[in-house]
Amino acid sequence: MKLENPRDLFVFELSSMYTGEKKIDALLDEVCQTVDDDQLVRMLRDHQKETQQQARNLEQCFQQIGESPREVPCPVVDAIHQEFRQFVGMNPAPQVLAMFALAGADKVEHFEIAAYRGLVNKAMLMGETMCMQLLETNLLQEEETAGKLERYANEMGRKALATA
Ligand SMILES: [Fe+2]
Structure with a gap:
C-alpha cells in the first residue's frame, strides 16, 4: 500500500488495529481456556x-471513509501472545498464571488505548466525525476494561499475598 500522506497512515494504522482486534479475540479465547479463575474468565469472555x-x-469505520482493511500485521499483540505461551510453558502455579494473564490482558488494553487515542485524534483532524465516534466507542471500552482488570489484579494480589 502507498504510504505518502496522513490519510494513508490512518488507513495503515486502522488496518493494524483491525488485525489486532481479531488477534486479541483469539488470544482471549486461549487465555480463557488456560487459566483456572472463574472471575477472570468471565471478565475476559465479556x-x-x-x-x-x-x-x-x-469495519464500519473503513466504510465511512470509503476504504477497506489492508493486510497489515499487529506485532505488539503477537508479542504479548508469545509472552503468555512462554510463561505457560514454564509451568507456573495456577494462581501465578492467573496473575500473569491478568497483567498481560492489561498490557493489551493499554496498547489499544494508546493506539485508539492516536486514531481518534487523526480522525478528528481529518474531519471524519462518524469514524471518530466509532473509534471513541472502542477506546472507552478499552479504558473501562483496563480499569476492571486493574481493580481485580489488586484484589487478587492482596489475596495471594495474604495467603503466601
Ligand atoms: Fe479491543
Missing part, C-alpha cells in the same frame, strides 16, 4: 464479546 464488536466497528 471483553471478548466487546472485542468482536470492536472489529465490526472498525
Whole structure:
C-alpha cells in the first residue's frame, strides 16, 4: 500500500488495529481456556464479546471513509501472545498464571488505548466525525476494561499475598 500522506497512515494504522482486534479475540479465547479463575474468565469472555464488536466497528469505520482493511500485521499483540505461551510453558502455579494473564490482558488494553487515542485524534483532524465516534466507542471500552482488570489484579494480589 502507498504510504505518502496522513490519510494513508490512518488507513495503515486502522488496518493494524483491525488485525489486532481479531488477534486479541483469539488470544482471549486461549487465555480463557488456560487459566483456572472463574472471575477472570468471565471478565475476559465479556471483553471478548466487546472485542468482536470492536472489529465490526472498525469495519464500519473503513466504510465511512470509503476504504477497506489492508493486510497489515499487529506485532505488539503477537508479542504479548508469545509472552503468555512462554510463561505457560514454564509451568507456573495456577494462581501465578492467573496473575500473569491478568497483567498481560492489561498490557493489551493499554496498547489499544494508546493506539485508539492516536486514531481518534487523526480522525478528528481529518474531519471524519462518524469514524471518530466509532473509534471513541472502542477506546472507552478499552479504558473501562483496563480499569476492571486493574481493580481485580489488586484484589487478587492482596489475596495471594495474604495467603503466601
Ligand atoms: Fe479491543
